[in-house]
Amino acid sequence: MAKAAKTNRPTLDELKEMYVKMVVTRRMEEGLFPEHRAGNIRGPIHTCNGQEASAIGATAVLRKDDLVSTTHRGHGHMIGKGVPARGILAEIYGRETGLCRGRAGHMLMADLENGLLGTSAIVGGGPPYAVGQALAFQCQGSDRVAMSCFGDGAAQNGMVHEAMNVAGLWKLPVVFLCEHNMYGLTVPSSSQSPIADISDRAAGYDMPGVKVDGNDVVAVYQAAAEAVARARRGDGPTLLETKTYRMVGFSTTDIGGYQPEEEIAAWAKRDPIKRLREILGKDLKPKELDAMDAEAQGIVDDAYEFAKTSPETPLDDLYVPEYAEVEAAHG
Amino acid sequence: MAELRYAEALNQALDEEMARDEGVILLGEDIGNYGGVFRVTKDLQEKYGKSRVRDTPISEQVIAGMAIGASMMGMKPVAEIMFADFLPLVIDALVNQASMMNYSWAGQVTIPFVLRTQGGAGAGAAAQHSKSLEAMVTHIPGIKVVMPTTPADAKGLLKSAIRDPNPVVFLEHKMLYNTKGEVPDGEHLVPIGKAKVVREGDDVTIVATSRMAILAEEAAELLAKDGISCEVIDPRTLRPLDVETIVASVEKTHRAIVVNEAWRFGGYGAEVAATIAEMAFDWLDAPVGRIGIHDLAIPFAKPLEAAAIPDAGRIAEAVRETLA
Numbered sequence: 075m076a077k078a079a080k081t082n083r084p085t086l087d088e089l090k091e092m093y094v095k096m097v098v099t100r101r102m103e104e105g106l107f108p109e110h111r112a113g114n115i116r117g118p119i120h121t122c123n124g125q126e127a128s129a130i131g132a133t134a135v136l137r138k139d140d141l142v143s144t145t146h147r148g149h150g151h152m153i154g155k156g157v158p159a160r161g162i163l164a165e166i167y168g169r170e171t172g173l174c175r176g177r178a179g180h181m182l183m184a185d186l187e188n189g190l191l192g193t194s195a196i197v198g199g200g201p202p203y204a205v206g207q208a209l210a211f212q213c214q215g216s217d218r219v220a221m222s223c224f225g226d227g228a229a230q231n232g233m234v235h236e237a238m239n240v241a242g243l244w245k246l247p248v249v250f251l252c253e254h255n256m257y258g259l260t261v262p263s264s265s266q267s268p269i270a271d272i273s274d275r276a277a278g279y280d281m282p283g284v285k286v287d288g289n290d291v292v293a294v295y296q297a298a299a300e301a302v303a304r305a306r307r308g309d310g311p312t313l314l315e316t317k318t319y320r321m322v323g324f325s326t327t328d329i330g331g332y333q334p335e336e337e338i339a340a341w342a343k344r345d346p347i348k349r350l351r352e353i354l355g356k357d358l359k360p361k362e363l364d365a366m367d368a369e370a371q372g373i374v375d376d377a378y379e380f381a382k383t384s385p386e387t388p389l390d391d392l393y394v395p396e397y398a399e400v401e402a403a404h405g
Numbered sequence: 406m407a408e409l410r411y412a413e414a415l416n417q418a419l420d421e422e423m424a425r426d427e428g429v430i431l432l433g434e435d436i437g438n439y440g441g442v443f444r445v446t447k448d449l450q451e452k453y454g455k456s457r458v459r460d461t462p463i464s465e466q467v468i469a470g471m472a473i474g475a476s477m478m479g480m481k482p483v484a485e486i487m488f489a490d491f492l493p494l495v496i497d498a499l500v501n502q503a504s505m506m507n508y509s510w511a512g513q514v515t516i517p518f519v520l521r522t523q524g525g526a527g528a529g530a531a532a533q534h535s536k537s538l539e540a541m542v543t544h545i546p547g548i549k550v551v552m553p554t555t556p557a558d559a560k561g562l563l564k565s566a567i568r569d570p571n572p573v574v575f576l577e578h579k580m581l582y583n584t585k586g587e588v589p590d591g592e593h594l595v596p597i598g599k600a601k602v603v604r605e606g607d608d609v610t611i612v613a614t615s616r617m618a619i620l621a622e623e624a625a626e627l628l629a630k631d632g633i634s635c636e637v638i639d640p641r642t643l644r645p646l647d648v649e650t651i652v653a654s655v656e657k658t659h660r661a662i663v664v665n666e667a668w669r670f671g672g673y674g675a676e677v678a679a680t681i682a683e684m685a686f687d688w689l690d691a692p693v694g695r696i697g698i699h700d701l702a703i704p705f706a707k708p709l710e711a712a713a714i715p716d717a718g719r720i721a722e723a724v725r726e727t728l729a
Contacts, residue, residue: 175511184510191477192510196501202470203502209471210478213430213456220474233497236467243462396546396645398507401570402515 082299084134084292086357090366092134092154092291093350096126097370099150100347102159105378106166110326114382115166117179122150124289124321127346128253129223130154131294132314135302136221138189143204144223146181146195147253147320151223156188159377169384176387197258198231200224201250205237208246208305219305221298223251227258229272238313242279245310249301252313253288255320260332273315281311288316289346292353319344406589412582414556415445415521418563419483421591423453426481429567431458432468433485433521442487443523443582465491469498472518473572477506481567482518489524489576492538503572504547515570519563523577525616525666526714530579532702535710537667539614542574543644543676549597550643552576554618556586558641561595569597576643578615600647602654606636609724610654612677613664614640617696617715621664624720635724643673648680655685660727662694664720669697694723 084092103121110119122129129150133142136155144151152162157173165172166180173185184192191207194200204222211218228234229252241248252272256263264270276283284301286293294316301312319341323330351363409417423429431446437460440447450458461468465486472482486495503516526535543550549571553559559577566573603618604625613621618639625635636654640646655661661681665674678693699713 173511174509174513177511178509182505182509184506184513186510186513191514192506194502196497199497199501202467202498203474203477205467206471206474206476206482207478208474210475210480213475213480214478233466233470236462236464237470240462240464240467240471244459394508397549398512398515398570400515401517402507402512 082296084295088134089350089354092130092295093354094366094370095130095153096291096347096350097367098159098373099126099130099153101371101374102153102163102377103149105374107326116168117181118325118327119166119180120147120325121322122147122320124341124345125253125255125318126150127291127350128251128288128294128316128318131291132221132223132251132298132316134295135299136189136219140218140302141189141191141204141207141220142223143191143200143207143220144193145197145200145225145228146193147225148193148223152183152185152190155190157185157190159373160380161185163377163381164384167381167384168387169381170387171380171384175391177391198224198228198233201234201237205241205246205248208241208248209244211247212244217306219247219249219302221249221251221302223253225258226252226254226256226263226272227266230258230266238279238281238311241311242281245308247305247308248311249298249305250311250313251298252315253318254315255318257320257324257333259324271315273313276313279311279313281313283313283315285315285317288318289344289349291346291350406587408585409556409588410582411556411559411584411586412444414560414588415563415577416447416449417588418560419446419449420452422564422567423449423457428479428481429457429483430475430480431483431485432461432471434461434463434487436460436485441485443579445521446485465494466498469495469520470502472520473498473503473516476516476518477514483567484518484520486520486522488534489522489538490533490536492522492541495520496541499542499548499572499574500545504545507547507571516572517570519566519573519575521575521577523579525578525580526698526703526710527580529705529707529710531705535703537665537698539576539643539665539667539673540671543673547571549573549645550576551597551641552615552643553641554581554615554639556584557588557593558595558601560588561593562597562641565594565597573597576615580616595641598642598645598647600638600640600642600650602636602650603639604635604637606634606658608634608658609660609662609727610636610638610651610658611662611664611720611724612638612640612651614643614673615666617664617666620715620717621720623717624724627717627721628724633724633728640677646677646680648684651677651681652684655681656688659688659690661689662696662720662723662727664696664715666698666715668700669695670700672697691727694727696720696723
């Protein structure tokens with residue numbers, strides 16, 4: 075297995091930006107649970123609480139014209155890719171100002187302008203089309219990259235195998251980001267896979283398999299930078315596995331009880347936001363850190379206000395023609 | 406105008422569209438050097454190169470997935486799924502991905518790919534390589550489903566499908582690849598969503614898809630000898646269905662038989678029959694008849710297979726029953 079590169083160290087400004095995005099993601103998601111309990115938002119909600127370093131670190135190395143595709147646990151990838159919190163929350167509230175005008179909801183969002191294309195809540199459903207996006211880039215002679223995010227649960231799905239096989243075969247510019255959060259719904263990964271490290275499978279696809287501490291945003295950033303650079307050069311895909319942990323249930327419907335208390339406590343000590351705060355503390359004063367927290371909270375508060383005060387999507391949206399009449403402008 | 410086989414007409418459509426638009430790429434099993442197991446992509450890899458005509462691994466799910474992903478990035482993929490019996494392997498890509506993207510993402514993307522496949526019995530290919538699974542794909546909103554019968558329609562509909570901004574499932578029939586017919590040269594486009602009245606008549610309307618439309622014409626010939634006049638309609642596009650043409654015919658004939666090679670129960674023929682009952686009830690003088698393949702695994706042995714598939718005799722018998 076290839077080791078993560080020690081180069082590509084993020085600059086202080088990049089670290090600060092990632093910190094703010096991680097805190098935005100955490101605060102935004104924390105706000106969802108009481109809103110869901112109060113009945114102000116509907117449907118199952120999945121959060122990436124504890125996994126922010128993986129999502130934000132990996133997407134930080136992408137260009138605006140690169141693509142990311144993600145899952146129902148994708149808020150971090152969205153914020154990381156530059157999707158506005160306002161659009162995300164308005165979509166979760168089912169409002170006209172949401173990314174998809176309330177047609178998609180929390181699990182299926184897309185934002186073409188910022189390269190979120192798209193979100194699939196079918197476990198394993200995203201990698202096949204991410205590979206197709208990479209195929210388009212290769213055919214077009216473009217140096218754009220597609221990043222496909224999924225979890226250790228999806229890694230056990232046949233579609234993901236097919237996608238990795240053809241990507242390795244054709245050297246497509248795609249990065250497979252497998253966020254190993256230890257559980258597929260309620261069942262631990264050890265009961266779903268005979269091997270502990272999904273990245274071990276990369277050899278079978280003739281691509282590098284890289285395993286990093288997914289709660290260390292610097293390590294994730296460095297490994298993702300290497301993988302994206304490789305794809306951009308035309309050298310093909312990488313399977314990047316980030317070892318992380320889902321600190322909360324799989325969704326708002328989770329009744330819990332299957333994650334051992336001591337396991338949760340051990341991972342709580344490795345909270346990615348606390349760790350990045352410590353790293354930044356070497357260069358920044360506490361009040362500068364507090365100011366970043368306040369900046370993040372301000373973004374989240376503004377987005378909630380925007381979402382709650384936005385108009386409902388008009389019923390006309392239900393009665394649009396079944397088929398597109400002209401092609402969309404493809405970005 | 407030239408006389409071409411159905412497979413050649415499809416090949417001509419692909420060739421012309423690839424020459425016209427660099428975004429058109431072909432994906433599928435054995436379609437490159439070999440030219441496709443039914444020869445539809447013959448010589449195209451040599452002409453357009455290995456980047457645009459790609460032999461894929463035997464991985465139907467990612468073939469369909471790649472067509473979706475590439476199409477949302479401005480390409481025009483034409484994916485080949487070798488047998489319609491393999492449609493169950495790609496149904497997630499169609500039902501859960503392709504069909505929702507344009508609407509659920511509020512028009513941010515269109516998904517302009519074509520998924521070609523072929524079905525149908527008659528070749529002794531048995532239960533896993535002979536089915537007609539059009540109901541599986543016609544059930545899905547947002548996806549167009551086309552099913553040409555003649556070489557000319559095969560060419561003209563495939564060209565239209567490639568230029569369409571929506572996902573199009575293009576259903577061919579293995580027993581039609583060697584049938585011949587006059588095919589217009591060059592720019593020949595058959596509109597998606599328009600049925601064809603292949604034979605005019607007054608006593609009964611027969612709506613028949615794919616190879617069944619040919620058998621329906623044979624049945625109409627048989628019945629004409631007895632003074633029974635049949636109107637035969639080939640929908641050509643299964644979704645969106647040209648309801649207007651079918652209803653107008655039933656208003657004239659007052660009787661209808663639907664012939665579709667698929668299983669009857671929950672089949673595409675049921676949708677057409679229900680549509681006629683719903684839209685033309687006041688004009689009907691008899692229940693709408695419905696013919697399909699027997700509801701069982703398609704058998705291998707020749708006499709069994711032949712007995713399972715509808716033929717001109719069965720169609721003619723159904724017409725006589727509806728007139729009785």
